[in-house]
Each structure stands twice: as structure tokens, then as C-alpha cells.
Amino acid sequence: MIKNETRALILWGRGVKNLCVNQAFILGAGMGNRLRPLTGRLPKPLVPLFHRPLAEWAMAACARVGIERFAINTHHLPGAWSDFGAGNDVTLFHEPVLLETGGGLKNIEPWMGGEALLVHNGDIFSTMPLEKLIAAHEASALPVTLALRSAGTATHIALDPTGSRVTDIRRMLGRSEGTHVFSGIYCVSPGFLELLPANEKISVIPAFLELAKIGQLGAIVLDEGVWLDLGDRKSYLQAHRELDLGPAIHPLACIELGAIVENSVVGPRAVIKAGATVRNSVIWPDGRVSCDAVLDRCIVFSASPASGSHQNRDL
Numbered sequence: 001m002i003k004n005e006t007r008a009l010i011l012w013g014r015g016v017k018n019l020c021v022n023q024a025f026i027l028g029a030g031m032g033n034r035l036r037p038l039t040g041r042l043p044k045p046l047v048p049l050f051h052r053p054l055a056e057w058a059m060a061a062c063a064r065v066g067i068e069r070f071a072i073n074t075h076h077l078p079g080a081w082s083d084f085g086a087g088n089d090v091t092l093f094h095e096p097v098l099l100e101t102g103g104g105l106k107n108i109e110p111w112m113g114g115e116a117l118l119v120h121n122g123d124i125f126s127t128m129p130l131e132k133l134i135a136a137h138e139a140s141a142l143p144v145t146l147a148l149r150s151a152g153t154a155t156h157i158a159l160d161p162t163g164s165r166v167t168d169i170r171r172m173l174g175r176s177e178g179t180h181v182f183s184g185i186y187c188v189s190p191g192f193l194e195l196l197p198a199n200e201k202i203s204v205i206p207a208f209l210e211l212a213k214i215g216q217l218g219a220i221v222l223d224e225g226v227w228l229d230l231g232d233r234k235s236y237l238q239a240h241r242e243l244d245l246g247p248a249i250h251p252l253a254c255i256e257l258g259a260i261v262e263n264s265v266v267g268p269r270a271v272i273k274a275g276a277t278v279r280n281s282v283i284w285p286d287g288r289v290s291c292d293a294v295l296d297r298c299i300v301f302s303a304s305p306a307s308g309s310h311q312n313r314d315l
Contacts, residue, residue, distance in 0.1 A: 021116045021134045021187055022069065024062040026055050028122040029075035029095050029104055034232040035123075037314050038301050043076050044231065045122030046084065048284060050245035051267050054230060055084065058120045065131045067118060071111050073104040102204040105188070106196040114190050121184030125239060127225035128183065136220040137187035140164070143195075143211055145187045145218035149227055152181035159219060166217040172209055180219075183227055233314070237297060240265045240282050253283075270300075 032039030045055035137145035158168040211217035258274035267285035275291035290307035
């Protein structure tokens with residue numbers, strides 16, 4: 001058996017064809033443990049951000065650069081995806097056993113059709129200029145190009161002096177400390193999938209490291225635009241406070257006369273009864289807030305009406 005590092009060199013020596021990126025893979029199969037209990041009701045990529053599922057925002061970001069064909073992997077609560085993407089070219093790949101990032105990518109290899117692909121985490125909101133990522137990937141002809149940010153808490157990616165090659169990840173190669181944040185968005189050429197074993201639960205990181213060893217893991221720093229990882233409760237609430245993505249109060253929401261709603265996002269068909277006070281909170285579609293409720297920094301996500309006084313609670 002050829003070792004992965006040798007195989008990576010062989011793949012690079014062949015050259016890379018079919019670089020035009022016109023399809024995307026949205027990672028939707030995670031369990032969403034950091035966002036529980038919200039993800040007990042919906043898979044994390046279907047959690048609403050300003051009345052639209054996170055995965056829909058990801059698709060919109062891809063569509064802005066001309067991508068119209070999408071694959072999405074599912075695992076947790078797969079039935080919730082049944083109506084997602086209606087009217088769009090979306091193919092769902094259910095994983096009865098979670099395959100993780102590498103196994104999930106390998107699983108869609110036949111769907112890729114030998115063409116390059118943009119991969120986008122399902123819990124990322126971004127207005128970064130993805131056209132620059134695609135252009136960098138096509139120009140370099142590298143197997144993979146990662147989109148990075150200069151600022152953030154998880155600076156795990158180390159770069160060479162040119163800023164266009166990854167030299168280490170989490171210092172796993174022992175070369176250097178990280179300086180940049182991986183955005184969860186990257187481009188991949190079809191030959192890269194030869195580094196991923198079939199029918200295995202595996203992260204994509206080991207294959208990335210094999211490329212980094214030989215200087216063939218590409219990168220581009222995209223600090224323009226907004227980039228938010230919405231995988232936990234704090235970042236989810238913060239996004240609703242800081243982003244301006246349309247009306248905070250959906251036109252189909254019902255806020256009765258006498259209710260107080262401040263700095264909050266209220267979804268379609270939600271009802272806030274007279275006498276309730278809602279501040280700095282998010283009310284999901286169809287949410288119910290009772291007349292005696294006093295809520296601050298709360299997320300109303302369940303089918304049960306929220307009542308009583310609460311701070312920093314998921315109801």
C-alpha cells in the first residue's frame with residue numbers, strides 16, 4: 001500500500017483538472033452538542049438565524065459566487081431536512097453512522113462527477129468574498145485551498161512566509177505555532193479524495209496534514225466581510241444582536257398590544273401575549289410567550305409556551 005504522503009506527491013505530479021468550482025458541499029451531519037438543547041429539536045444547520053436556517057444562509061453565500069448545485073450530508077434528525085432546499089438542486093446524503101468530515105466528503109465522491117467542490121460548514125455565517133477563494137484555488141491548481149481569518153480564538157493554522165501554504169495544523173507536525181483561524185470553508189479538487197479511505201469514519205485533518213508535509217495545502221486569508229461560527233449558544237445570541245439581516249420582527253409574528261419586545265428577534269407565527277416582556281432574546285418560528293413571561297437573553301425554541309421570569313435560559 002502506498003503511504004498517504006507518497007500518494008499525495010503522485011497526485012500532485014499528475015496535475016489537477018476540472019478546477020472550475022460550480023458545486024458545493026454543506027456539512028450538515030454533526031450532532032450539534034455545543035448548541036443543545038436547541039439541537040434536540042432541529043439539526044444545527046437548520047437552527048434559524050433571522051428566520052432562515054443556517055444552512056440556507058450558507059447556500060446563499062455559495063449562490064452569490066454562482067454555485068447552484070448542492071450536496072448536504074445528514075445524520076441527526078434527518079426527517080427535519082425533508083422540505084429543505086425546495087426548488088433548488090439539492091441532494092441529501094444520509095449517514096446512518098456519522099462519517100465525520102473526511103468520511104462525509106468521500107461519501108459524495110460519485111456525486112462530484114470528477115469536478116472541484118466548495119465545502120462549507122453548515123453552522124458558519126459568512127459574507128467573505130468566496131470568489132477570491134475560488135480564484136486562488138483555480139490559479140494554484142493545488143488539491144485543497146483553505147479560507148482563513150487573521151483574528152479569532154482558534155488560531156490553529158500555521159502559514160509559510162508567502163501566506164499561501166499551510167505548514168502546520170495545531171502544531172501536529174511540530175513545525176510552528178498557528179497564527180490563523182480556519183473558517184470552515186475550503187475548495188477541494190477531485191484528486192484529493194484519493195487520500196481519504198472509503199466507508200470509514202474519519203476527519204479530513206489527517207489528509208490535510210499529508211498535503212502540508214509536502215507544501216501542497218493551499219490557503220488564502222479572507223479578512224473582508226463577516227465571519228461567525230454559530231456553533232454555541234453565546235455566538236448564536238450574539239449574532240442576533242450584531243447582525244442586520246432583515247426585520248427582527250417577522251411580518252407574520254403576532255405581538256399583542258401591551259407586550260414589551262426590545263432588542264429581540266421574533267420568528268414567523270410566533271405569538272407574544274399582552275403583558276409579556278421580552279428583551280435581548282430570540283423567539284423561534286411558532287414560539288409562544290405567555291402573558292406572565294419576563295425573558296432576558298433567552299431562546300424560546302420548544303413547542304411549549306414560555307412563562308415566568310427567566311434570564312439566559314433556553315425554553
